[in-house]
Structure formats: structure tokens, C-alpha cells
Amino acid sequence: MNIDGEIIIIEDDEEDRNVLEYVFEKLGYSNRRAYFEDGASALAYLEAPYPEPFLILSDIDLPYMDGADLNTQLSTDTEIRRTGIPYLYLTNGSTHKHVIDAYSKLAQGFFIKPNSPKELISTLKAIIDYWLVCAIPSESQRSAW
Template identity: 45%
Template structure:
């Protein structure tokens, strides 16, 4: 995990992208934020970039390649696995089955997008602070 690397956000809803962009600007983290509107596009980027992302925030329901299918591809790809990129689901859609499926794929979290901007900001702040303090195998 590269704590200074870019944050990858995979979100197909333009309004949600805008809200997240405003929150990241307000919180003023130095990490670049890169947005993708589908999992296929994000996977292509992850496979061809030399960058070591800090973390991935992924919606579940997306066109082309949904969040679960993307997580599975990353989890089973030896080249991507060694990058130790925390994979967090961030979705308005949630059920017990979805959360069980996410954790069965070794996702590092499943967060529900809140309705209010202040609650959404708190969640992003908690996620960022936790992972900024966390050690990963490739930090040594």
C-alpha cells in the first residue's frame, strides 16, 4: 500500500462523483483522486499503470463489470495482489448477502453512502485516517 498513492474511486453516478470530489477537496488530503465510471475501465488502468494506489473505493452496481466481479479479478490476479491495495465497497445498495459476499472476497470494508454531506464527509475521513495509520506488508 502506498499511503501517498492515488485514491481510485469507481462510481458510475455523476452526482455521487461530484459529492465525493467536493469532500476530498474539503478534507485536503494530498492523494490524487482518480475516478472511473465502471469496473472494466478501472481494471484496465490498474493493469497498465506503474502507480501504486493508496486504496480503492468501489460502488457495487455498475455497468460492464460490477464491484464484486472487479474485486474477484483483483483478488485472483497475482500482479495486482502484491500491490496490497485496500479494496472497500462504498454503496447505497446494501443487504446482508452483499456484505457477506464482499467479505468472502476479502474486501477490507463495506461502507454505506450516507444521505447527508456531513455524514458522508465523516465516513471518508474515518476511512482515510484508518488506512493512513495502517501498516501493510509492502510498507517495509
């Protein structure tokens, strides 16, 4: 996880992408955002030799490869797992089974999108602020340890 890295957002609904971008602009975090409409394109991007992202926010219901399948693919990649990139769900709705499956596949969080931008600002701020201070495996060689 690179705290200055991109925030990968996998969301197939254009209106939701626009709301998310509005909220991120309001929050003022300097991280670039990279949006993908499906899990397959996000996976191809994450497997390319780009700088390590900060975190991944994924919807569950996506075309071509859903969020659960993408998480499974990423969790079997030892290099990606070593980096500790947080994989979080941010979705409009879910079932109890979705939540159980998400955590059984090593997701680090599961959030239901709030109905208002004000609530979404609060939710995303809590998520980002948490991960900004969280220790992860790829940072274990820092001199502060």
C-alpha cells in the first residue's frame, strides 16, 4: 500500500462514479482516482507494472467479473497480497451472504453506500483516514519499527 498512490474505484454506474468523484474533490485528498467499470479491466490494470495503489474500493455487482471474483483473483496473487493494498467493498446493497463471502475472501471492509453525499463524505473520510495510519506488511522494514 502506497499512501500517496491511486485510489482504485470499480463502479459500473456512471452516476455513482460522478457522486464519488464529487465527494473525493470535497474531501481534498491528493490521491489520483482511477475508475473502472468492471473487475476484468481493473485486474488488467492492477497486474501492469504501475506504482502501487493506496486502496481499492469495489462494487459487488459488476459486469464481466464481479467484485467477489476480482477479490479472489487478487488474493491469490502473492505479490499483490504482500503489498497489503486494502480491498474494500463500497456497494449499494448486499445480502448477509455477500458480507460473509467478502470477509472470507480477505476483504478488509464492507460498506453500504449512504444515500446522501454528506453521509458519503463522512464514510469515505473515515475509510481514508483509517488506512492512512494503518500499518501493513510491505511497510515492515520502515525504520520507525
